[in-house]
Amino acid sequence: MSDETKEIIMVDLIQVTEAISSPAMETLGFQRGLDGLLQAGVGVDVITTDRSPSIRKLMRETYSDIQHQIDPWHVAKELKKKLTAAANTKKNNKLQPWLKAITNHLWWSCQSCGGDAEASSLDVFSCFLYLAKGRFFV
DSSP states (O other): TTTTOOOOOEEEEEGGGGSSHHHHHHHHHHHHHHHHHTTTTOOEEEEEEOOOHHHHHHHHHTTTSEEEEHHHHHHHHHHHHHHHHHHHHHHGGGGGHHHHHHHHHHHHHHHHHHTHHHHHHHHHHHHHHHHHHOOOOO
């Protein structure tokens, strides 16, 4: 999908017999679609995906000239899952009331960073430093 026009610009169908597994189908479809866009002369500067390890590896090894970003929704979901698991332990139960604020802060950091991933990371990290100073983590 184009970020500017919000239009779908590439669709490709992968048959089950073309790949050995579901993750392999995802990678094959992604690669075929991206190659199709590049061969058609579409300029791709940045691509945003989920946290798929196979897609991250493909981007790192094959398309290193294209900036790869992870969708903040997937990052927030994984962070909340891990923080909830930590907060459900007796030694970290004081973290429980902070879960929503932490994930909201992550969203705010992503929206307000102006595309600067390092600034967003530092901002999110500052939240954890604040909590650590409050001795919420053991």
